Amino acid sequence: AQSVTQPDIHITVSEGASLELRCNYSYGATPYLFWYVQSPGQGLQLLLKYFSGDTLVQGIKGFEAEFKRSQSSFNLRKPSVHWSDAAEYFCAVYPGGNEKLTFGTGTRLTIIP
Amino acid sequence: DTGVSQDPRHKITKRGQNVTFRCDPISEHNRLYWYRQTLGQGPEFLTYFQNEAQLEKSRLLSDRFSAERPKGSFSTLEIQRTEQGDSAMYLCASGGQGNQPQHFGDGTRLSIL
Numbered sequence: 001a002q003s004v005t006q007p008d009i010h011i012t013v014s015e016g017a018s019l020e021l022r023c024n025y026s027y028g029a030t031p032y033l034f035w036y037v038q039s040p041g042q043g044l045q046l047l048l049k050y051f052s053g054d055t056l057v058q059g060i061k062g063f064e065a066e067f068k069r070s071q072s073s074f075n076l077r078k079p080s081v082h083w084s085d086a087a088e089y090f091c092a093v094y095p096g097g098n099e100k101l102t103f104g105t106g107t108r109l110t111i112i113p
Numbered sequence: 114d115t116g117v118s119q120d121p122r123h124k125i126t127k128r129g130q131n132v133t134f135r136c137d138p139i140s141e142h143n144r145l146y147w148y149r150q151t152l153g154q155g156p157e158f159l160t161y162f163q164n165e166a167q168l169e170k171s172r173l174l175s176d177r178f179s180a181e182r183p184k185g186s187f188s189t190l191e192i193q194r195t196e197q198g199d200s201a202m203y204l205c206a207s208g209g210q211g212n213q214p215q216h217f218g219d220g221t222r223l224s225i226l
Contacts, residue, residue: 004155032212041219042220043217043218043219043220044217045217046216049214090155100158100161100169100171101158104155105153106155
């Protein structure tokens, strides 16, 4: 079965600084990969997805992620964070077919002025 | 596209009571998913429907839980004889065929007194 690891439970960055959130997955082949964001008390909003092709994918709100097959990673990046980016971020993998979407445990992002 | 709608947003009930939640998916989506999310965790898959057929149920879905999607549109999730451990956020998502991303509602937060 597939699994997702987000090694950082909580990250604090200063507003305007760059951001990288880590995600590693375990699966025999290359799955479909997603990043979602969740604000307190809200559902999950899709930031970006990787299906195939270009390993650097662009998403909404200025986020991007890079798929690295050799490292089984799909890290999320943003060059300059804004206070409104404070939220919980979830990486998820979907193997395809009738398999289920599996989420990591999330990384909580705090932005300091 | 009005998004995925869940009702109620919050439910507080006493242990032992039955509760029912409703999810209205995005109208053109034929897949509907239920997840449970506890504090500090990512969403965990409970069950999913393709049209009106319930295709998979997680082992997390004990016999006190039942989900329906009678006409392939909205879905309900019922929990009978609620227990303290049922306190969680219950998220609904809908998606199209195959690898299309799932779109989430804002969830129903259940608190058991």
